[in-house]
Amino acid sequence: MSAQKTLSAQAWLELLLLAAIWGGIFLASRIALDEVPVFTLVAHRVFWAALILWAVVLLRRQDVPTSPGVWAAFLVMGLLNNIVPFTLLNWAQLTIETGLTSIFNATTAIFGVLVAALMLPDERLTPRKAIGVSLGFLGVATAIGLSNLTDLNPRSLAQLAAVAATLSYAFAGVWARKRLAGQPPQIAAAGMLTGASVVAIPLALIIDGPITLTLAPSTWAAIAYCAIVATAGAYLLYYRVLAMAGSGNLMLVTLLIPPFAIVLGALVLGETLAPRAYAGFALLAVGLLVLDGRLFRRRA
Numbered sequence: 001m002s003a004q005k006t007l008s009a010q011a012w013l014e015l016l017l018l019a020a021i022w023g024g025i026f027l028a029s030r031i032a033l034d035e036v037p038v039f040t041l042v043a044h045r046v047f048w049a050a051l052i053l054w055a056v057v058l059l060r061r062q063d064v065p066t067s068p069g070v071w072a073a074f075l076v077m078g079l080l081n082n083i084v085p086f087t088l089l090n091w092a093q094l095t096i097e098t099g100l101t102s103i104f105n106a107t108t109a110i111f112g113v114l115v116a117a118l119m120l121p122d123e124r125l126t127p128r129k130a131i132g133v134s135l136g137f138l139g140v141a142t143a144i145g146l147s148n149l150t151d152l153n154p155r156s157l158a159q160l161a162a163v164a165a166t167l168s169y170a171f172a173g174v175w176a177r178k179r180l181a182g183q184p185p186q187i188a189a190a191g192m193l194t195g196a197s198v199v200a201i202p203l204a205l206i207i208d209g210p211i212t213l214t215l216a217p218s219t220w221a222a223i224a225y226c227a228i229v230a231t232a233g234a235y236l237l238y239y240r241v242l243a244m245a246g247s248g249n250l251m252l253v254t255l256l257i258p259p260f261a262i263v264l265g266a267l268v269l270g271e272t273l274a275p276r277a278y279a280g281f282a283l284l285a286v287g288l289l290v291l292d293g294r295l296f297r298r299r300a
Contacts, residue, residue, distance in 0.1 A: 023260025078195030135287030143280025
């Protein structure tokens with residue numbers, strides 16, 4: 001196993017910037033959802049982001065794949081990493097707070113480890129990983145509330161939808177390793193968002209009706225943030241931080257996103273979270289740190 005990279009000051013700054021950008025997506029989505037339906041918001045987000053990333057690809061003069069198999073893989077990746085999770089998270093935010101949605105979103109790493117252990121032969125579920133996953137699930141159960149797990153009211157269904165979104169992200173990670181290994185990051189991101197657009201636009205037209213461009217300035221600003229900053233820009237920054245800090249350190253962004261989302265939700269929307277949400281996040285954070293292995297290395 002290769003040693004985990006040391007985070008430089010520059011890497012820390014860019015990691016925090018990425019967390020702030022993705023923390024803001026929950027607020028921006030909630031603002032847009034006041035005027036734009038769920039599927040239409042997903043269509044806006046993936047379509048405009050795809051255009052921007054293809055512009056980056058063309059400016060860099062990167063070769064565009066022509067293999068039907070690669071484009072089929074992009075389509076599946078777009079479904080797993082964009083259509084399903086974006087739709088579920090948007091729908092959840094119609095009922096639950098933005099900060100709480102971000103806490104559930106942090107379970108992406110928990111499900112990622114579990115799904116990888118089940119589907120990839122080189123990703124064993126070691127005792128340390130099993131403890132981290134268990135703590136993560138305990139954190140999710142605590143945040144939802146044990147009584148709500150047996151009472152399927154709109155709020156509990158929204159919370160479960162947010163958790164299901166992270167499961168889709170986990171399957172997307174496995175799919176990317178199996179079918180998109182070797183693709184340049186910008187090509188993979190642009191292709192994935194193109195595949196998502198092919199699905200999202202017809203879905204929006206069928207389910208939500210005609211897409212109107214007559215929207216309030218605040219709604220357009222929220223859509224622009226979702227597509228340009230938190231999708232196209234964030235993907236480019238993500239791969240930059242990945243190269244600089246390594247995948248182990250990049251997991252820290254999962255812990256840094258909820259504080260930004262919680263603060264923004266409180267300041268802009270006046271949201272307050274129940275104490276169990278914070279207790280659940282604390283357990284989830286410990287689980288993620290156990291998975292990361294940082295605590296064990298320091299003790300050693």
